[in-house]
Amino acid sequence: MNRNKILIASLLLLQFELNSKCSNAQVNFGQFQNQHTFTQTSEFMPSYIGEGVRKFKITFFDFYVSASNSSISIAQLNSMINSNSWSNKTIDSLLNQLKTENAIYAGGNFSFLNVAININKHKRKFLSASIGMRERLDLNMIYSRNLISLLLKGNKQFAGEKINLSPLSVNFLQCTDYYFGMKALLSFKLGKKTLLKIKPELQFHYLTSMANVYMKKADFNLFTQPNGRELNLNYDYDMYIASPGNNMGVHGLFGEVLPKDIKKNLFNGIGGGKALDFGLGIDVNDWIKINMALNDVGSISFKNHAVNYSGNGDLEFDGFSTSYTETQNSFKSQTDSMLSILKPTIENAEYKVPFATKYFTNVSFNLMKKRKKNGMVYFRHTFNVTYIKGFKNYLNTTKVPLMALGYNYSVGNILNFGINAAKRGSDIKSVGANLSCQMGHYQLWFNCNNLLPLIDKRSAKGVDGAIGMGMEF
Amino acid sequence: MLSFRPLLFIILIFFCGCKKFQQLDSQIHPEWLAPIAKTTVSLETLSLLDSTQFTRKIPSLDLGFPSGITLDLPALYFSHLGPYPLAVSDWVKEVHVQTLDLTISITNSFPITIGAGTVITIRNDNDTINNQNIVSQTPLLNDILPGRTFTFNIKLNDRIIDDTVFFYLDQFNSPAQNNVTFTNSPATITVGLNILSVELIKFYADRSKSIRDTSEFSIKKNTNTHPIDDSTVEGKLIIYIDNAFPLNSSFQVYFLDGSKRNVVDSLFDQGIYLQSATTDDNGSPTSITHSIDSVIISSGHLQKIKQAKFAVSSLEMNTINNKSVEISANKQTYLDIQIVGDLKMNFHL
Structure with missing residues (x-):
């Protein structure tokens, strides 16, 4: 038992490296704690394949949407939107909320089918597999406090100072995800009573995408001379866009998108890729279970309908030249000339966009083991600790980890409900709840990881929610 | 000649450019410090002759x-x-x-x-x-x-x-x-x-020349649908001048009413006076004079300028008090003017 405690403590210590950057890791972590939704969890944490399932389970749908930002509370947002006047105080208050880097996220995960099967050998689970399809949408924007401060308060505050307007990036990825996962179950007897189960897993994803925005690089610096006689903008950006539209760069960034173009690429997409999820589950005993995963390791390639917009250079501005006689035309031509310098170089380009790789760990402590007549094993009380961390601030991941604590209560595995509380970075908190029921073979579930908009708008910085339905046999 | 029309146009842009947000009351005052316009007057662009x-x-x-x-x-x-x-x-x-x-x-x-x-x-x-x-x-x-x-x-x-x-x-x-x-x-x-x-060019000593240029100036006309809001902009325009001409100069912009007879206001309180530079016998500048002046942009100023229909730019140049009999200026002489805005814009969000 001491060995188990040391193992858990070591894992937690290794992972608790909270810091105070922006964070918006948006996965439905509330489903980790409810046995009825383990199959959905397996979409990104394959060690849950076949968990909470006797023989097999079909999920008809499971829809999850979320939106959040890292800095501004919903109360503050409401106040700004409803206010008839913005004062300098409002602006200062807004800027005080912003961090050096800030993020906005919106996305969704729409599972249309998931089938999980357990294969038994000598009446014990031996192999589990799952297959499914889902739509994934992720949009994130990273922006700097300096940029907002510049727009709202002007550049005089930065006179004599070179300010970094980065990061400034927008990333968007839509993809259809076809996946297949396998999990093996290896049992080891430790002592007389303890049975250690090791569950290595691998999940393969084949993905097609219809649209992507990938900001590979975006550096902007502005220098204002102390006396204002010269502005110097240094810029270096590299952005890729894939779209089913035609004439990209001519008819807007995404080109001219017609219904027929969407229809033509509906199933095959305009880009394709592969990804792997690696997972490891350890059932230390019946009461302590540890699941770990590294997911979305891979990339997606865009060959056609892909354009690279890039630009870099220095723009020095010391005033419009007035050496022309036709002044208005002259200003227009000079403005056009300046804007043309900033205009990107547009090239058709094949490119590869990485997925948002994340690392998950979930430790569950289960109490009061029960077995139903149909053989289904469940626990009346389940406590969870979840840790999620991305490797960069990109799509639905952030470098800042998320820590969540959850508790679930099961009434005969017919009605399960629970609560959770999560913390991202230093100041982003959320409180959530989940509810599910199983009537015969039918399961229906709801969950929300962020009920703060209903409880405390001053702390709420996002909303999300999920609903799903399936059949378990 | 040295044309002030660009300057006037820029002032118009700054006075009127923020109107698109004018739907709600606002107290936001972003402060911008930025170069607005510049011009270099050379011997070629200076009006040398009485007529062409x-x-x-x-x-x-x-x-x-x-x-x-x-x-x-x-x-x-x-x-x-x-x-x-x-x-x-x-x-x-x-x-x-x-x-x-x-x-x-x-x-x-x-x-x-x-x-x-x-x-x-x-x-x-x-x-x-x-x-x-x-x-x-x-x-x-x-x-x-x-x-x-x-x-x-x-x-x-x-x-x-x-x-x-x-x-x-x-x-x-x-x-x-x-x-x-x-x-x-x-x-x-x-x-x-x-x-x-x-x-x-060799100038006579103790001579002066006056150049005036009149152009239409109507804020309402230029802003088209948006009348100017007096509180849109306040602050100052800072004018930096490097004079390498061996000519004393002063310039001013006058705003006239529709009759062109009455001066409504002027851009500078006293006009800007530029001390001449000195040149050697070959006309090359041996000293360059630097000067800085500023114009306060206030709502009172704008109220008056709103009434103007014409603007007259006036440039007075002379070689008075120059000890030489003749004053030479070659291609290396110039007059650089740069206008920097230090403006508080009242955005309406």
Whole structure:
């Protein structure tokens, strides 16, 4: 038992490296704690394949949407939107909320089918597999406090100072995800009573995408001379866009998108890729279970309908030249000339966009083991600790980890409900709840990881929610 | 000349450019510090001459024939008909031009033909014996019949033009004609001078020159649908000037009402005065004067400017108090003006 405690403590210590950057890791972590939704969890944490399932389970749908930002509370947002006047105080208050880097996220995960099967050998689970399809949408924007401060308060505050307007990036990825996962179950007897189960897993994803925005690089610096006689903008950006539209760069960034173009690429997409999820589950005993995963390791390639917009250079501005006689035309031509310098170089380009790789760990402590007549094993009380961390601030991941604590209560595995509380970075908190029921073979579930908009708008910085339905046999 | 129209246009942009957000009350005051406009005045762009077009009349008496009398004329020949002096400038003593565009028109209002072979000569003085003073000579290839105008264009390089040039019709010839009656209408020579490139200018000492340019100025007209809001902008415009011309200068912009007679307001309280730079004998600047001035943009100022229909930019230049007899300026002389805005914009969000 001491060995188990040391193992858990070591894992937690290794992972608790909270810091105070922006964070918006948006996965439905509330489903980790409810046995009825383990199959959905397996979409990104394959060690849950076949968990909470006797023989097999079909999920008809499971829809999850979320939106959040890292800095501004919903109360503050409401106040700004409803206010008839913005004062300098409002602006200062807004800027005080912003961090050096800030993020906005919106996305969704729409599972249309998931089938999980357990294969038994000598009446014990031996192999589990799952297959499914889902739509994934992720949009994130990273922006700097300096940029907002510049727009709202002007550049005089930065006179004599070179300010970094980065990061400034927008990333968007839509993809259809076809996946297949396998999990093996290896049992080891430790002592007389303890049975250690090791569950290595691998999940393969084949993905097609219809649209992507990938900001590979975006550096902007502005220098204002102390006396204002010269502005110097240094810029270096590299952005890729894939779209089913035609004439990209001519008819807007995404080109001219017609219904027929969407229809033509509906199933095959305009880009394709592969990804792997690696997972490891350890059932230390019946009461302590540890699941770990590294997911979305891979990339997606865009060959056609892909354009690279890039630009870099220095723009020095010391005033419009007035050496022309036709002044208005002259200003227009000079403005056009300046804007043309900033205009990107547009090239058709094949490119590869990485997925948002994340690392998950979930430790569950289960109490009061029960077995139903149909053989289904469940626990009346389940406590969870979840840790999620991305490797960069990109799509639905952030470098800042998320820590969540959850508790679930099961009434005969017919009605399960629970609560959770999560913390991202230093100041982003959320409180959530989940509810599910199983009537015969039918399961229906709801969950929300962020009920703060209903409880405390001053702390709420996002909303999300999920609903799903399936059949378990 | 030094045009202030760009400056006025920029001021208009700043006064009126923030109106699109004007739907709600606002107390946001972003402060911008940025260069707005700049201009460099060179010898070429400085208005050196009194005019770019000069006309000189040639009465019939210069041919020796009074008007109103009918005559039978023999063939005429004058080795030098003239001089016809044209005062180019009263403050420029001498211009060493690298490139000069000359457009010359002769309108023959005489009842006789001006014969081919007549030479139009421009001299720097009225000495017809010395050929060193010749600026240009152009012979007529065809006759100019009575009532006709002949125009030609020539480009001259590396010439010196004095403050007064003298036109001559050398080798003037005309065939014999009978029953000819001269009228009071003189023949005319019109000369267009366009200095493209200047090497050196020598100014007279203790002379001054005033240049004024009037242009339409209407804030309401320029902003089209959005009338100006007096509280949109406040702050100041800072003007940085580097003067490498050996000329004392002062400039001002006056705003006039619709009658053009009443001054509504001026851009600067006192106008901006620029101390002249000094130059050596070759006209190269030996010292450059730097000055900074500013204009406060206030709602009171804007209220007045709103009433203006015209703006007059005024540039006064002089060589007063210069100890030299003549002041030289070569291509290295210039006047740099840069306008920086230190403005508090009242955005309406």
